[in-house]
Amino acid sequence: MASAAFEEIVDDFEFFEDWEDRYRHVIEQGKAMPPLEDALKVPATKVDGCASQVWLHPQISDGKFYFDGDSDAMIVKGLIALLRKLYNGLTMAEVLAVDARAEMERLGLNDHLSAQRSNGLRAMIERIRETAAAQV
Template identity: 55%
Template sequence: MPNKVLKREYRVSGERIRVTGGFCTALHLRDCRRKCRVENTAVTPYVSHMSYPEDIQDMIDDFAFLTDWEERYMHVIDMGKSLPPLDTSEKTDAHKVKGCVSQVWLVSRVEDGKLHFRGDSDAHIVKGLVAVVLQIFSGRRPAEILALDASAILGELDLAEHLSPQRSNGLKAMIERILSQARALENS
């Protein structure tokens, strides 16, 4: 990855920060935020209306670091590339998410009372959206999953307004499938 001059604003611990210079060779935004020299500015602090688990807040901070939709779009694709592919034997109708234009498969397992999800898609951007959804929900107890407000989190990521209606419907279908599994496990 080539060095990139950083002239951006982002949030750290609820406060807006401006990168004052330097180069970033980090492969992940979280590492980039840690490596780069930053200083406080007079920008009005950003205060989230919700308190999120740390891994979700890290993802929100990663997206906040990116200043335009094209950068966010590429980050979503990169997130998808980091997902391990599902085995061909797992790409069955039982795992296929209905309501997605692209093919999407979600596989779940329960371990220690927590739902763990893996997913895949045949489209790069959709695979990235799968990665976002897995970041939000995977590895949590059913009650935790049901308590999360996916719409609010996606709003914090500023994704929804930039997705086509078909992709938005597919995203909702993925989330509904996960919520349905969490409800079924919670009620069993």
């Protein structure tokens, strides 16, 4: 139940032959994302459980979920970009219905992220789900 934007990422990843190409593509996705304003990098938007610093700033507009984010680690910023493509524009119920772990597995990420990065990814997903659940 991924968004059309995420399906495009899945299609892109199918063309990559090895993990290094996928890794580079994740980083490129993060570089293409606009930085989060410093004023939004506050304790309320900081995600605990990540090895690097991560901020997620959710917004609800017309019943749809959106978020911006940033990190001081390039690969994590890329993961944020992927999560934005997965979740942005969905209703709260759709956000809660997404099996993010399975969707990310379609990209082959689960086998190649360190334990710390995997924990951080789970923490970001949990924050997104908590935000959506609070709006239902």
